[in-house]
Amino acid sequence: MAVNTNDLMNTIVSLAKRRGFIFQSSEIYGGLNSCWDYGPLGVELKRNVKDAWWRAMVTNRRDIVGLDASILMHPKVWEASGHLTGFSDPMVDCKKCKERFRADHLENLDKCPKPKCGGELTEVRKFNLMFKTFMGPVEDSSATVYMRPETAQGIFVNFLNVQQASRLKPPFGIAQIGKSFRNEITPGNFTYRTREFEQMEMEFFVPPAEDDKWYGYWRDARLQWYKDYGIKPEHLRLRDHEKDELAHYAKACVDVEYLFPFGWSELEGIANRTDYDLKQHEQHSGKGMAFFDDESKQHYYPFVVEPAAGADRATLAFLVDAYDVEGEGKDERVVLRFHPALAPIKVAVLPLVKKDGMPEMGEKIYRDLLDNSIKSFYDQTASIGRRYARQDEAGTPFCVTIDTQSLEDQTVTVRERDSREQYRVASSELVGLIQKKMRESMR
Numbered sequence: 001m002a003v004n005t006n007d008l009m010n011t012i013v014s015l016a017k018r019r020g021f022i023f024q025s026s027e028i029y030g031g032l033n034s035c036w037d038y039g040p041l042g043v044e045l046k047r048n049v050k051d052a053w054w055r056a057m058v059t060n061r062r063d064i065v066g067l068d069a070s071i072l073m074h075p076k077v078w079e080a081s082g083h084l085t086g087f088s089d090p091m092v093d094c095k096k097c098k099e100r101f102r103a104d105h106l107e108n109l110d111k112c113p114k115p116k117c118g119g120e121l122t123e124v125r126k127f128n129l130m131f132k133t134f135m136g137p138v139e140d141s142s143a144t145v146y147m148r149p150e151t152a153q154g155i156f157v158n159f160l161n162v163q164q165a166s167r168l169k170p171p172f173g174i175a176q177i178g179k180s181f182r183n184e185i186t187p188g189n190f191t192y193r194t195r196e197f198e199q200m201e202m203e204f205f206v207p208p209a210e211d212d213k214w215y216g217y218w219r220d221a222r223l224q225w226y227k228d229y230g231i232k233p234e235h236l237r238l239r240d241h242e243k244d245e246l247a248h249y250a251k252a253c254v255d256v257e258y259l260f261p262f263g264w265s266e267l268e269g270i271a272n273r274t275d276y277d278l279k280q281h282e283q284h285s286g287k288g289m290a291f292f293d294d295e296s297k298q299h300y301y302p303f304v305v306e307p308a309a310g311a312d313r314a315t316l317a318f319l320v321d322a323y324d325v326e327g328e329g330k331d332e333r334v335v336l337r338f339h340p341a342l343a344p345i346k347v348a349v350l351p352l353v354k355k356d357g358m359p360e361m362g363e364k365i366y367r368d369l370l371d372n373s374i375k376s377f378y379d380q381t382a383s384i385g386r387r388y389a390r391q392d393e394a395g396t397p398f399c400v401t402i403d404t405q406s407l408e409d410q411t412v413t414v415r416e417r418d419s420r421e422q423y424r425v426a427s428s429e430l431v432g433l434i435q436k437k438m439r440e441s442m443r
């Protein structure tokens with residue numbers, strides 16, 4: 001498919017709106033910059049992405065447990081983590097057009113980069129990326145709290161709570177999915193870079209001597225996860241951070257990158273954070289954060305390997321990668337080839353006509369699917385071709401059609417999204433068949 005990459009992104013943004021994946025926030029008021037709302041299909045897709053992550057990281061593992069920490073935390077957390085002093089971008093303002101720019105993104109700090117402006121720029125100033133608010137009724141500095149800029153710190157401050165409550169010893173991990181907030185100067189590229197976003201982070205605590213081994217393990221495991229859920233391998237790569245890109249406490253870091261229409265961009269970072277965070281919190285809180293090893297009778301600070309992924313970025317990558325246009329002219333179809341586990345709707349139930357008992361049979365099949373927690377959709381309007389097209393565009397892997405023969409022998413036609421292959425099955429066996437297909441897609 002030869003399309004200009006900008007066109008591709010625009011096409012996906014408009015499809016996302018039209019089909020109810022993603023809407024602009026507060027659209028009737030003109031929208032709010034970089035804020036987006038997930039519609040009926042989008043919320044299912046994103047939930048499925050988060051569920052797939054949680055299964056891989058928590059449910060299916062013996063060595064990782066979950067956590068759901070609060071968004072607002074004690075301000076000293078951000079002092080200890082370095083976010084209060086270090087989490088800022090160097091900014092300049094144009095004195096003429098008043099626009100603000102990241103100083104490190106400009107080639108020339110003498111004049112405004114906008115061609116028609118060319119105004120004089122201010123001195124470089126540091127701009128902290130944390131959102132600030134006040135706790136309680138008094139708006140003064142003693143009441144200042146911050147919206148967390150990452151979920152990781154909620155894990156670090158709970159390290160010993162979780163370790164002792166679950167009686168785990170390193171190597172073990174704590175995983176969390178939740179919202180974070182960064183007052184980015186230049187958000188953009190649809191849901192890729194936003195000021196409010198959802199993270200999927202896991203901190204894996206290991207004996208210091210095992211850090212390299214586990215860093216290698218999580219690099220491979222996290223890249224593989226995107227492939228397992230259908231992203232084309234040629235659209236994925238690992239990019240090691242250069243020494244000068246590394247956070248001062250990090251020993252190594254690698255990004256899982258995806259080839260978006262706007263270029264290679266980070267989906268997830270895997271970092272060896274060493275024992276920096278636990279030691280920082282010990283120092284700032286005065287509470288011991290070391291792990292006591294029963295066997296050696298010694299305290300030590302575990303090293304931390306952190307795979308930190310963006311739920312919105314992953315969702316966007318799965319959406320972009322699933323998009324396909326097949327055929328030409330009147331045979332052309334737009335199809336979202338989602339992995340069945342990620343598809344917002346698994347089955348569409350389509351009576352061929354709106355009479356002769358077909359809707360009644362369709363209704364019964366639909367009810368049966370829903371009773372088995374198979375997210376399904378019932379549609380008896382328009383021609384069958386139109387209805388297939390709508391489902392292809394929503395990424396629904398299976399369509400089930402009820403026709404005249406169905407009323408005679410209680411069979412239905414199953415049509416598969418990708419191959420368009422069609423076959424008949426007894427309606428009583430439909431739920432079992434879909435469950436089997438879903439299970440097989442997970443291997």
Ligand SMILES: [Zn+2]
Binds near residue numbers: 096097098112114117
């Ligand atoms: Zn200007």
